[in-house]
Amino acid sequence: xxxxxPLTQExxxxxxxxxxxxxxxxxxxxxxxLHRYYSDxxxxxxxxxxxxxxxxxxxxxxDLAIPSFFMISGFLFFLGIENIHDIGRxxxxxxxxxxxxxxxxxxLLLLLxxxxxxxxxxxxxxxxxxxxxxxxxxxxxxxTIFPIIGQFWYIRTLIIFVCFTPLLLLIYQYRILSxxxxxxxxxxxxxxxxxxxxxEGIVFFYLGGFIGYYQLHKTIKFQWISCFLxxxxxxxxxAELYFQLNYKFWYLRIFISVIFLFQISLYLxxxxxxxKRVVHWNQYSFFIYAVHGALLAALSVxxxxxxxxxxxxxxxMFFTCILTTIFATVLSAISLRKVLPKFYNLLTGGx
Numbered sequence: 001x002x003x004x005x006p007l008t009q010e011x012x013x014x015x016x017x018x019x020x021x022x023x024x025x026x027x028x029x030x031x032x033x034l035h036r037y038y039s040d041x042x043x044x045x046x047x048x049x050x051x052x053x054x055x056x057x058x059x060x061x062x063d064l065a066i067p068s069f070f071m072i073s074g075f076l077f078f079l080g081i082e083n084i085h086d087i088g089r090x091x092x093x094x095x096x097x098x099x100x101x102x103x104x105x106x107x108l109l110l111l112l113x114x115x116x117x118x119x120x121x122x123x124x125x126x127x128x129x130x131x132x133x134x135x136x137x138x139x140x141x142x143x144t145i146f147p148i149i150g151q152f153w154y155i156r157t158l159i160i161f162v163c164f165t166p167l168l169l170l171i172y173q174y175r176i177l178s179x180x181x182x183x184x185x186x187x188x189x190x191x192x193x194x195x196x197x198x199x200e201g202i203v204f205f206y207l208g209g210f211i212g213y214y215q216l217h218k219t220i221k222f223q224w225i226s227c228f229l230x231x232x233x234x235x236x237x238x239a240e241l242y243f244q245l246n247y248k249f250w251y252l253r254i255f256i257s258v259i260f261l262f263q264i265s266l267y268l269x270x271x272x273x274x275x276k277r278v279v280h281w282n283q284y285s286f287f288i289y290a291v292h293g294a295l296l297a298a299l300s301v302x303x304x305x306x307x308x309x310x311x312x313x314x315x316x317m318f319f320t321c322i323l324t325t326i327f328a329t330v331l332s333a334i335s336l337r338k339v340l341p342k343f344y345n346l347l348t349g350g351x
Contacts, residue, residue: 007079011217013269013279015072018261020282022065024326026151027292029062031322036304037314047241051311055318060237063192063250064257066154067204071258073158074208077165078172081213087166094162097349102155104347105290106143113148129297145196151293153194160196161205168206172213182206191250204258222270226263233257286348287333288326296325 007015032055034041047053077090113132116122126132130148142148147156172178185203193200211217236253239245269275299321307313337344 007217010266010269013275014262014265015076016279016282017268017275018068018265019072020278020285021261021265022068023285023289025062025065026289027296027322027325028058029065030151030293030296031300031318031325032056032059033300033304033314033318033321036300037309037311037317039309049311051315051318053241054315056241057234057237060240060253061233061257063254064261066194067200067254068258068261069154070158070161070198070201070204071208071211074161074205074210075212075217076208077162078168078209078212079215081169084166084169087169091162091165094159097351098155098159098162101286101290101347101349102147102152102159103143106148106152109148109294110139110142125301149290149293151289153198154201157194157196157198157201158205161201165209168209169213172210178210182210186251189251191247220262220266222263222266226260229256229260229263233260281330283351284330284333286351287336288329290347291329291332292325295328296321299324 032043034045034052034055035043038045038052043059044056045052047056077094081087081090113126113130117126117132132138145156147153171181182203185199185206189199189203191200233253233256236245236249236256239249240253268278300317303313303317303321307317333344336347
């Protein structure tokens with residue numbers, strides 16, 4: 001087996017498209033505002049009107065984003081890996097592309113919060129959202145294990161997984177053992193698990209790594225039958241909204257959703273005009289992922305304090321805040337990249 005065969009241009013574009021779509025889905029997920037516009041609202045609440053249905057439906061659909069990120073990360077790490085020396089080379093690259101941006105973003109946000117705390121009107125809001133304190137180990141925790149940028153839990157966990165890649169390489173060399181341990185990982189998988197050792201992350205990083213190590217992506221092609229997958233996903237989500245389903249249905253939906261994401265990405269990679277646009281915007285995916293949380297929360301909280309708490313305003317602001325956040329973050333990325341290109345490269349890990 002020739003390990004160093006590169007990805008085809010179509011496959012490379014498909015991965016970039018998948019990353020960009022998953023990034024936008026993360027923004028949509030964090031844009032849910034039901035807890036701000038309903039007196040008893042929460043991120044998961046009974047469906048009593050069209051607004052709740054739409055936001056809950058989209059929230060569940062976005063469940064595929066983080067598993068897809070883990071799977072792509074595992075795949076790209078083990079693609080072309082032959083021995084432990086290749087592992088060392090990949091780990092060194094991840095120090096620049098993951099660890100350095102992780103530290104920089106968390107430090108910058110901590111410094112920004114310290115400045116904004118001097119603004120009286122923001123003090124209580126920032127203290128409530130970030131739990132800011134001058135306790136001894138607070139700063140160390142917020143730039144390492146418990147990132148001040150909430151969505152960076154994924155990067156933290158990914159960095160930990162990378163540390164265990166020598167062990168994974170040993171496991172992948174034995175196919176039967178690999179299949180057994182994958183089944184074991186699935187049995188411990190918990191829904192939307194963002195802990196330090198995310199069971200969700202383990203399943204998909206492990207699976208992606210296996211596909212990359214054995215070059216299984218070469219056999220994956222776009223299939224027209226995948227056009228039926230959105231219907232299956234929608235039916236499962238609607239069933240979840242109205243019935244108490246076993247976790248096994250959730251697992252099934254996530255796997256189907258991840259398959260659909262990669263299938264639609266392969267399809268779009270063949271559409272030259274659209275592919276070029278999406279691949280172009282993908283270069284800002286990491287910046288969008290890093291910045292969107294704070295900006296989206298600020299917009300959502302601000303509008304909820306100014307507008308009546310009705311389903312209609314909740315619905316309008318859900319989409320308004322998401323679109324504004326995406327536009328503002330991309331514009332900021334373009335501007336920063338032009339003014340401070342080297343700093344931008346540090347923040348995005350050279351992406």
